[in-house]
Amino acid sequence: MTITPSSVFIYICGILAIGGAVGAVSARNPIRGAMGLLVLILSIAVLFLSLHAEFLAFIQLIVYAGAIIVLFLFVMMLLGPSANPPSDNRAIISRIIGASVFFAAGGGALFVMVRATRKAIVVPPASSDFGGVNSFGQALFQDAVVPFELSSALLMVAVIGAIAVAKGKQPERPVAVISSTPSIKDASQPAE
Amino acid sequence: MDIPLEHYIVLSAVLFTIGGVGFLSRRNVLFSLLSIEVLLNAVNLSLVAFNRMRPQNHTGHIFTFFIIAAEAAEVAVGLAIVLALYRLKRTVRIDEADLLRN
Numbered sequence: 001m002t003i004t005p006s007s008v009f010i011y012i013c014g015i016l017a018i019g020g021a022v023g024a025v026s027a028r029n030p031i032r033g034a035m036g037l038l039v040l041i042l043s044i045a046v047l048f049l050s051l052h053a054e055f056l057a058f059i060q061l062i063v064y065a066g067a068i069i070v071l072f073l074f075v076m077m078l079l080g081p082s083a084n085p086p087s088d089n090r091a092i093i094s095r096i097i098g099a100s101v102f103f104a105a106g107g108g109a110l111f112v113m114v115r116a117t118r119k120a121i122v123v124p125p126a127s128s129d130f131g132g133v134n135s136f137g138q139a140l141f142q143d144a145v146v147p148f149e150l151s152s153a154l155l156m157v158a159v160i161g162a163i164a165v166a167k168g169k170q171p172e173r174p175v176a177v178i179s180s181t182p183s184i185k186d187a188s189q190p191a192e
Numbered sequence: 193m194d195i196p197l198e199h200y201i202v203l204s205a206v207l208f209t210i211g212g213v214g215f216l217s218r219r220n221v222l223f224s225l226l227s228i229e230v231l232l233n234a235v236n237l238s239l240v241a242f243n244r245m246r247p248q249n250h251t252g253h254i255f256t257f258f259i260i261a262a263e264a265a266e267v268a269v270g271l272a273i274v275l276a277l278y279r280l281k282r283t284v285r286i287d288e289a290d291l292l293r294n
Binding site: 004006007010011014017018021022024025026027030033034036037040041044047048050051052053055056059060063064067068071072075076078079082083084085087090091095096098099102103106107109110113114117123124125126127130131135136139140143144147151154155157158159161162163165166168 | 269
């Protein structure tokens with residue numbers, strides 16, 4: 001392969017994606033985590049563009065960066081300082097074991113993958129319309145029109161469910177029961 | 193196309209591993225949701241990269257499109273559940289949600 005400015009830019013975007021993912025999962029403050037996710041999403045959109053997926057790149061920008069990140073930020077700001085509870089070491093052993101087992105599995109998969117792809121995959125040339133709105137829309141509405149309609153139903157159900165879950169119950173009786181639970185915990189903690 | 197396709201796949205595997213480790217090791221439910229986003233982005237990248245090998249059809253792109261739609265639904269419901277959990281327990285720690293224990 002030859003090194004061109006565009007390939008250097010794409011590799012930089014790949015490194016930015018890894019950095020954003022590390023920031024998203026390891027930040028202390030959830031707002032910083034959301035910003036890391038934003039970096040990841042923007043870099044993935046650039047990678048989509050380099051893979052001839054223009055329509056998906058724009059969908060990625062509009063849906064993820066425009067809607068999902070904003071939704072995350074809304075919820076974090078609603079929660080305020082309690083979105084970042086102080087950390088302690090409860091269940092740390094099981095967490096470390098789970099994370100290291102997953103890390104080992106991922107590393108093993110990566111090793112196998114790198115060994116299996118010694119010879120370069122031949123990428124056939126794509127037509128200039130590949131991944132554009134025209135051909136993608138034709139493929140979507142010819143092959144997958146039923147799942148497309150079902151996904152609209154899924155989004156509708158999700159919106160209604162989100163409103164119903166987030167609104168919660170309003171009467172006083174459950175509130176009294178709920179508010180008694182943390183106060184018992186608060187009272188018992190200084191005694192320990 | 194001057195970037196080998198396997199580099200995209202390796203990047204996708206690295207991102208998936210980072211997201212999985214984050215999902216298993218964080219206790220803040222907001223970070224769990226962020227890790228799920230990282231996981232699904234890694235999967236989307238690999239699907240689009242594999243579709244680049246077969247430019248005759250758009251199956252990977254269509255899958256990615258539906259994953260993005262399902263993920264928008266998942267985030268909406270997930271964040272609503274976070275708010276309900278916060279209203280119930282006054283915390284966003286994932287292991288405080290133990291009403292079904294015992």
